[in-house]
Amino acid sequence: MSAMIINARTSNNHGMVAGTSVISHAVNVNTNYLSQAPQPGSRPEAPMVELKGVCKRFGSLQVLKNISLSVDKGEVVSIIGPSGSGKSTLLRCVNYLEKPDSGTVSIAGNPVPEDESALNSARARVGMVFQHFNLFPHMTALENIMEGPVQVKRIPKSEAKEIALSLLSKVGLSDKAGAYPRQLSGGQKQRVAIARALAMQPDVMLFDKATSALDPELIGEVLQVMRDLAAEGMTMLVVTHEIGFAREVSDRIVVLAGGQIAEEGRPEDILSAPLNQRTREFLAKILPPTRV
Amino acid sequence: MKESMVSAAVFIQNILPTLLRASGVTVKLTAFSIILGIAIGTAVALMRISRSKVLSGVATAYVTVLRGTPLMVQILIVYFALPQIGLRMDKFSSAVIALGINASAYIAEIIRAAIESIDPGQMEAARSLGMSYGLAMRRIIIPQTYRRLLPPLGNEFIALLKDTSLIAFIGGEELTRAGQHIISATFRPWPVYITVAAIYLCMTALFSFVVQFGERKLLQ
Numbered sequence: 001m002s003a004m005i006i007n008a009r010t011s012n013n014h015g016m017v018a019g020t021s022v023i024s025h026a027v028n029v030n031t032n033y034l035s036q037a038p039q040p041g042s043r044p045e046a047p048m049v050e051l052k053g054v055c056k057r058f059g060s061l062q063v064l065k066n067i068s069l070s071v072d073k074g075e076v077v078s079i080i081g082p083s084g085s086g087k088s089t090l091l092r093c094v095n096y097l098e099k100p101d102s103g104t105v106s107i108a109g110n111p112v113p114e115d116e117s118a119l120n121s122a123r124a125r126v127g128m129v130f131q132h133f134n135l136f137p138h139m140t141a142l143e144n145i146m147e148g149p150v151q152v153k154r155i156p157k158s159e160a161k162e163i164a165l166s167l168l169s170k171v172g173l174s175d176k177a178g179a180y181p182r183q184l185s186g187g188q189k190q191r192v193a194i195a196r197a198l199a200m201q202p203d204v205m206l207f208d209k210a211t212s213a214l215d216p217e218l219i220g221e222v223l224q225v226m227r228d229l230a231a232e233g234m235t236m237l238v239v240t241h242e243i244g245f246a247r248e249v250s251d252r253i254v255v256l257a258g259g260q261i262a263e264e265g266r267p268e269d270i271l272s273a274p275l276n277q278r279t280r281e282f283l284a285k286i287l288p289p290t291r292v
Numbered sequence: 293m294k295e296s297m298v299s300a301a302v303f304i305q306n307i308l309p310t311l312l313r314a315s316g317v318t319v320k321l322t323a324f325s326i327i328l329g330i331a332i333g334t335a336v337a338l339m340r341i342s343r344s345k346v347l348s349g350v351a352t353a354y355v356t357v358l359r360g361t362p363l364m365v366q367i368l369i370v371y372f373a374l375p376q377i378g379l380r381m382d383k384f385s386s387a388v389i390a391l392g393i394n395a396s397a398y399i400a401e402i403i404r405a406a407i408e409s410i411d412p413g414q415m416e417a418a419r420s421l422g423m424s425y426g427l428a429m430r431r432i433i434i435p436q437t438y439r440r441l442l443p444p445l446g447n448e449f450i451a452l453l454k455d456t457s458l459i460a461f462i463g464g465e466e467l468t469r470a471g472q473h474i475i476s477a478t479f480r481p482w483p484v485y486i487t488v489a490a491i492y493l494c495m496t497a498l499f500s501f502v503v504q505f506g507e508r509k510l511l512q
Contacts, residue, residue, distance in 0.1 A: 095420055097416055097419065097420065116424070116425075117424065120419075120422050120423065120424050121422060122422075123419060123420060123421070123422045124421065124422025125422075126420070127420070128416075128417075128420040130413060130416070130417060132411075132413055134411070134413040134414060134416065134417035135417075136414065136417070136418075136432055136436075137436065138435050138436055147421065147431065147432075148421035148422065148423075151421075151423060151427060151431055152421055152422040152423055152427075193417075196421070197420070197421075200421055200422065
């Protein structure tokens with residue numbers, strides 16, 4: 001296992017412009033912990049996330065129609081598409097926050113179990129970042145990050161604190177360890193939420209419109225953390241409206257329309273030469289006219 | 293006029309120790325009933341929000357019956373009817389059980405409403421970390437309800453304290469009953485009932501103050 005140097009960004013509370021990477025000093029943080037150790041039971045040859053024939057309906061509304069999708073280890077896949085196309089539901093099916101009506105979901109080659117306690121441990125290996133952060137308001141930033149390792153993984157508090165502090169410095173918020181969520185800006189909250197998910201040392205990270213609830217000037221700092229994470233080789237499944245980010249960071253873009261995968265492929269192909277009519281319509285609405 | 297006022301003051305001074313001793317019983321009744329009410333109420337609230345249709349059905353029926361029948365009748369059933377089927381208890385235990393069970397129905401609804409007022413995203417975030425439902429409830433959801441629980445629970449406890457006066461009707465020696473005893477010996481209902489009412493008011497006012505203080509503490 002090679003030692004890994006994590007670039008800690010200076011904490012920049014004034015927001016960071018997308019694309020600027022302010023690397024002030026490199027610190028060696030708990031290297032074993034942050035490098036991707038293979039989890040017991042994972043098969044290296046299997047895709048990290050694999051959905052086969054996933055269907056989901058809410059009442060009479062068929063939200064997902066026979067979705068099959070696989071994400072390799074270290075791959076960053078962005079899911080884009082019109083609102084109501086089922087992007088969030090698809091993401092929530094990956095860790096069974098929504099239970100698919102039919103079809104299978106596998107993480108690292110292991111089918112997501114139905115059994116409640118096995119499902120809990122499967123969920124612990126999938127990090128999720130929510131549109132509205134969902135930080136625990138009665139806990140400080142540090143306690144939010146420590147909660148999973150201490151309560152779920154039963155890691156000693158002192159060790160969990162070390163992990164949490166190193167993650168806070170990774171997301172540039174070392175000075176906010178003692179702050180409660182209400183004392184943080186939206187961008188800071190989301191960075192703490194990312195750290196909280198990372199503290200469980202997940203195999204894959206799910207981002208559900210992670211920047212949609214943020215003021216425009218705060219989006220950059222969150223995207224930067226996500227960009228760093230992608231560069232470190234984290235497997236990521238990202239539902240986003242940030243087409244620029246999807247183009248720059250993703251290995252693959254999946255276009256979802258009407259609960260089906262309309263098109264998937266490399267960002268440059270999808271965004272500049274979409275084959276599918278529905279992709280063209282969607283992109284025409286969100287991209288400046290000169291680009292389409 | 294002045295003379296009768298003086299005599300009333302002396303009279304109240306004389307009966308006050310007896311009444312204050314009886315209010316000790318009232319406070320004890322209230323305290324035990326609150327503890328029983330919170331214990332059962334929490335369990336019933338968790339049953340009501342559970343996914344099991346049986347559990348939530350039982351809990352709903354429990355709340356409906358206990359809220360839908362008079363507390364007086366419930367007290368009479370516990371004290372006079374239960375012994376006929378072999379459940380014999382002293383007056384104090386009967387009173388605590390009747391008051392506590394009645395309060396538990398209201399407390400269950402207060403707790404359920406508080407839990408349901410917490411953003412569902414909190415449960416999702418906790419579950420996404422791999423927490424079990426029970427752990428998420430204990431660590432994430434329930435602690436967030438405390439501040440929202442305090443004002444309605446305070447109201448409920450004040451109502452409960454006043455409802456202990458109904459125990460006089462089964463002969464429980466609490467504050468109201470002690471007043472009745474004095475009246476039957478002295479035939480002076482005015483100063484006695486006014487004093488009894490004033491003591492209740494002091495207790496509830498003190499309690500409101502404690503609740504407000506607690507609220508401020510939790511707000512910090």
